[in-house]
Amino acid sequence: MLQTVDVGELSAAAYRSVVPDEIMDPLLDVARRLRGARVLHLSATPYGGGVSELLRSAVPLYNDLGIAATWRIISGTPPFFSVTKKLHNALQGASTPITAEERALYEQTARQNAAELAAEDDFARYDFVFVHDPQPIAIPSFLDAGDASWIWRCHIDTAEPNPQVWDYLRPFLAPYDATVFTMAQFAPPDLEAGRVDIMPPAIDPLSPKNMSLDDRTAQAVLNWIGIEPHRPLVTQVSRFDPWKDPLGVIEAYRMVRPSVPGLQLAMVGSMALDDPEAWDIYRAISVATKDEEDIHLFTNLTGVGNVEVNAFQRMSSVMVQKSIREGFGLVVSEALWKGTPIVAGRAGGIPLQVADGQGGVLVDSVAGCAEALAALLADPARAAGLAASGHERVRRHFLLPRLLLDELVLLEGLAR
Ligand code: UDP
DSSP states (O other): OOEEOOOOOOOGGGGGGTSOHHHHHHHHHHHHHHTTOEEEEEESOSSSSHHHHHHHHHHHHHHHTTOEEEEEEOOOOHHHHHHHHHHHHHHTTOOOOOOHHHHHHHHHHHHHHHHHHHTSGGGGGOSEEEEESSTTTTGGGGSOOTTSEEEEEOOSOOSSOOHHHHHHHGGGGTTOSEEEESSGGGSOTTOOSSEEEEOOOOBOTTSTTTSOOOHHHHHHHHHHTTOOTTSOEEEEEOOSOGGGOHHHHHHHHHHHGGGSTTOEEEEEEOOOTTOTTHHHHHHHHHHHTTTOTTEEEEEGGGTOOHHHHHHHHHHOSEEEEOOSSOSOOHHHHHHHHTTOOEEEESOTTHHHHSOTTOSEEEESSHHHHHHHHHHHHHOHHHHHHHHHHHHHHHHHHSBHHHHHHHHHHHHHHHHO
């Protein structure tokens, strides 16, 4: 059964206090023109990872703007999500082929979800359907797409997909009216879909993860889970995924630790419904760090939720995001929004956020990561300057209303 995700309520007016008028004014105008439209967002998981983070805030904001938005989660078995994780990895360039059996399971699940959707009374009433990432991509191939415009919203780096897997998935894009990528270079060169739009994602400055939190509260939150907030702290917040290079972060930390007395490392990772690899990586990290009391491992399943992530991103001396491949990396904007500098892998959408010496330092290796961490930890004035410029860059480009504006402009174009 597809699941509908319950979301809260948001007020577009509240964003005026943080988002520039050049974004809010056109957003309200285009929303007025689309008032009454019905939008369905289809994705694979209600928690864990950037897509669910985005939709949890975007869907209520659509509704407050007068556009009826619903968020549904496709249904699938654990073996289906193992296949889709393989597809995800292959689209980011991994060479593992997918077998005939895996393709059959993938298509059978898409067919089942399509049949369920088509049988629902509400389905025919949607004007627009956003399909997020590869997990649900095949669904419109197995139903009568009706009058709705279908949009494939790809959040991952598909610039150099595994050719076998891309050849397999590309025909499923035929029913779509538009495709959306985070950066122009992510659109595979032979894409057949009619329109390609480029929109970087964005963070919600008012969500519990990103709202302001005073230092005393943030320190108390961290203290309670075993971090000493008055000692230096470096943190990576990420799904446990090889592309986020958690073992590389640990190696870099070990290189820096001798020169920074008392330095702590926190690895905060979430487990997502559609990410079966995460547990293996979690175990590998636990084993690799079991005798090091200043390396702390946390997950969303052991009580580290949005407010704790907020506190980590606010109170860390430096955040790290050592991605090797990355769609966008919401965590980068999240850290910068809180005035914390970042050392981040030069991958995918990260340089959009950390650019021209704004926000932090881009790195290409473990040694580079260690060097940049040591330099920022030793020079708090430089670190603070980078963080301030990063915060302003996020305010202008990576807050949720800017993303909604881009999306609504696309929908208006499709409606013509
Ligand atoms: N996240 C979280 N808890 C964790 C790890 C990650 O809440 O333990 C959130 C993180 O704050 C961010 C999202 O999950 O909002 C990850 O999004 P990002 O774009 O950085 O990476 P993705 O997981 O989509 O590859």
